[in-house]
Amino acid sequence: MLIKTKNSWDLTENDVTSESSYLSRRDFVKAAGIATVGGAASILSPELAFAEPALSAKSNPYDGRDLRGEQTVIEAVRGYNNFYEFGMNKDDPARNAHTLKPEPWSVVVDGHCENKGKYALEDLIDFNNLEERIYRMRCVEAWSMVIPWVGVPLSSIIEKLSPTSDAKYIYFETLVDVEQMPGQRRGIIKWPYREGLRMDEAMNPLTIMAVGLYGEKLANQNGAPLRLVVPWKYGFKGIKSIVKISFVENEPNSSWMRLAANEYGFYANVNPNVSHPRWSQAKERRIGDFSRRPTLMFNGYGEQVSHLYEGMDLRRFY
Amino acid sequence: MLRKFIRPLLHIACAAPAIWLIYQNWLWLNFLPHELTANPIEYNTDFTGDWTIRFLLITLTVTPLAKLTKWRLLKYRRALGLYAFLYGLLHFLNYMVLDYFFDWALIIEDIFKRPAITFGMLAFTLLIPLAVTSFKFMVKKLGKNWQKLHRAIYVITICAVIHNYMMVKADVLIPVIHAMILTSLLGYRVYLNYNKRKIRLKKQTA
Numbered sequence: 378m379l380i381k382t383k384n385s386w387d388l389t390e391n392d393v394t395s396e397s398s399y400l401s402r403r404d405f406v407k408a409a410g411i412a413t414v415g416g417a418a419s420i421l422s423p424e425l426a427f428a429e430p431a432l433s434a435k436s437n438p439y440d441g442r443d444l445r446g447e448q449t450v451i452e453a454v455r456g457y458n459n460f461y462e463f464g465m466n467k468d469d470p471a472r473n474a475h476t477l478k479p480e481p482w483s484v485v486v487d488g489h490c491e492n493k494g495k496y497a498l499e500d501l502i503d504f505n506n507l508e509e510r511i512y513r514m515r516c517v518e519a520w521s522m523v524i525p526w527v528g529v530p531l532s533s534i535i536e537k538l539s540p541t542s543d544a545k546y547i548y549f550e551t552l553v554d555v556e557q558m559p560g561q562r563r564g565i566i567k568w569p570y571r572e573g574l575r576m577d578e579a580m581n582p583l584t585i586m587a588v589g590l591y592g593e594k595l596a597n598q599n600g601a602p603l604r605l606v607v608p609w610k611y612g613f614k615g616i617k618s619i620v621k622i623s624f625v626e627n628e629p630n631s632s633w634m635r636l637a638a639n640e641y642g643f644y645a646n647v648n649p650n651v652s653h654p655r656w657s658q659a660k661e662r663r664i665g666d667f668s669r670r671p672t673l674m675f676n677g678y679g680e681q682v683s684h685l686y687e688g689m690d691l692r693r694f695y
Numbered sequence: 696m697l698r699k700f701i702r703p704l705l706h707i708a709c710a711a712p713a714i715w716l717i718y719q720n721w722l723w724l725n726f727l728p729h730e731l732t733a734n735p736i737e738y739n740t741d742f743t744g745d746w747t748i749r750f751l752l753i754t755l756t757v758t759p760l761a762k763l764t765k766w767r768l769l770k771y772r773r774a775l776g777l778y779a780f781l782y783g784l785l786h787f788l789n790y791m792v793l794d795y796f797f798d799w800a801l802i803i804e805d806i807f808k809r810p811a812i813t814f815g816m817l818a819f820t821l822l823i824p825l826a827v828t829s830f831k832f833m834v835k836k837l838g839k840n841w842q843k844l845h846r847a848i849y850v851i852t853i854c855a856v857i858h859n860y861m862m863v864k865a866d867v868l869i870p871v872i873h874a875m876i877l878t879s880l881l882g883y884r885v886y887l888n889y890n891k892r893k894i895r896l897k898k899q900t901a
């Protein structure tokens with residue numbers, strides 16, 4: 378098992394609690410009635426998820442431990458995805474993403490930074506310093522999940538790359554390869570999928586580059602081997618299977634802005650008060666729940682991020 | 696001989712998707728493994744919406760097909776139209792009950808503020824009088840007016856295709872296919888009418 382978790386709660390909670398919370402999740406799987414391919418036994422064993430409890434005691438104030446009881450079952454996290462590179466239906470990625478080869482993987486870094494180049498995944502991500510972050514994930518389509526990501530703060534990667542003062546935004550691209558991503562045969566989107574963040578958003582401690590979830594490496598359909606997670610923004614900002622990082626001066630045009638600029642903005646902050654033109658964003662359905670629940674401003678992360686948008690009209694900068 | 700089985704077979708084929716969907720929902724609500732993905736309500740919406748529009752288009756295909764092939768199909772047209780209504784009803788009930796659970800504030804906002812939903816609602820509302828008057832005794836009772844009333848199917852299907860097109864997030868392929876089918880079905884009728892008029896005009900001038 379390659380992933381170490383090193384959260385404060387992993388130190389304080391013993392194996393027994395870990396296992397019992399795992400069991401309760403298994404019961405929940407049954408309760409949610411989600412069809413499983415390999416059966417419930419294949420989910421994960423407690424040894425896998427919690428085999429190497431934190432060795433380092435560095436506390437992680439963003440671990441999201443309060444959400445632990447709300448975690449979405451892994452079958453849903455792996456079986457219900459928007460990843461058009463592998464098909465348009467929610468269950469297509471799980472079926473089709475086996476063609477992706479996440480190993481070996483490299484990422485090209487360019488633009489306004491000192492350490493440009495082509496990086497092997499291992500040189501970009503410090504696998505000895507992974508953190509677990511249990512985050513809400515709110516899709517722009519008004520459904521949501523709670524996902525225990527494993528990754529590193531994006532800021533730790535950015536620091537390594539030393540952007541210059543001209544770098545006002547960070548820009549990402551997904552792999553383009555029709556052999557590995559058969560959905561790219563159709564031009565639903567002008568491939569590659571593109572996303573970006575303002576530099577201060579990228580440096581916010583909540584923003585992570587994830588390489589795993591539920592204590593395991595990312596499944597292909599979740600964006601293996603590395604993807605962005607920005608929990609206060611709609612899920613489409615979380616670009617998957619990243620092959621390029623650029624530091625740029627001007628606001629990048631994201632894929633969804635190109636597709637429908639009047640519906641999807643650059644910021645895409647979760648905001649119950651600003652509706653999508655075709656549906657309300659006031660409520661969401663948590664996967665596994667029957668009824669909708671109110672959507673939280675900044676997806677519940679206002680305390681950590683609202684200062685980034687002070688003085689901005691969030692209706693205009695949606 | 697075989698003719699006798701056509702109608703029951705037709706009903707089985709038309710009802711099969713609904714029966715399957717209801718069975719899958721029953722599984723879901725009983726916490727059993729099902730095929731409705733992790734978000735069954737959204738699955739219901741798409742599934743029922745797709746079948747509603749398919750049945751609307753199939754219903755509109757009956758007349759041209761009967762004319763072109765000389766098959767005697769018109770007697771099945773009402774049943775097919777009723778299935779369009781049935782799937783539309785499931786689509787609407789799923790939206791009202793499962794999706795929004797009578798959250799009137801949100802529903803009313805949706806219907807009046809979001810054109811995509813407005814078109815869907817328009818299509819569904821107009822389908823109701825057609826469904827109600829689709830029984831044999833109503834056909835007799837309404838006489839010529841029945842024909843006139845049921846011409847609303849054109850408006851309904853146009854609204855439905857617009858709704859379908861507007862609801863889509865990125866991939867417009869399916870609604871564009873629906874629109875193309877609808878255009879040819881309407882085009883065929885325009886062509887027939889035009890021909891009829893020409894023949895009539897010829898007779899008058901002759």
Ligand code: HEM
Nearest residue numbers: 740741744745747748783787790815816818819855859862
């Ligand atoms: C005859 C009437 C209607 C037809 C033919 C129809 C058809 C459709 C179709 C084909 C879709 C797309 C499904 C897909 O993407 O696979 C759809 C989506 C949808 N329809 Fe309708 N519809 C009708 C009426 C209504 C009504 C009355 C409402 C609500 C008041 C409604 C609400 C919705 C919603 C919310 C979606 C969105 C699904 C999504 O976001 O993915 N529809 N409809």
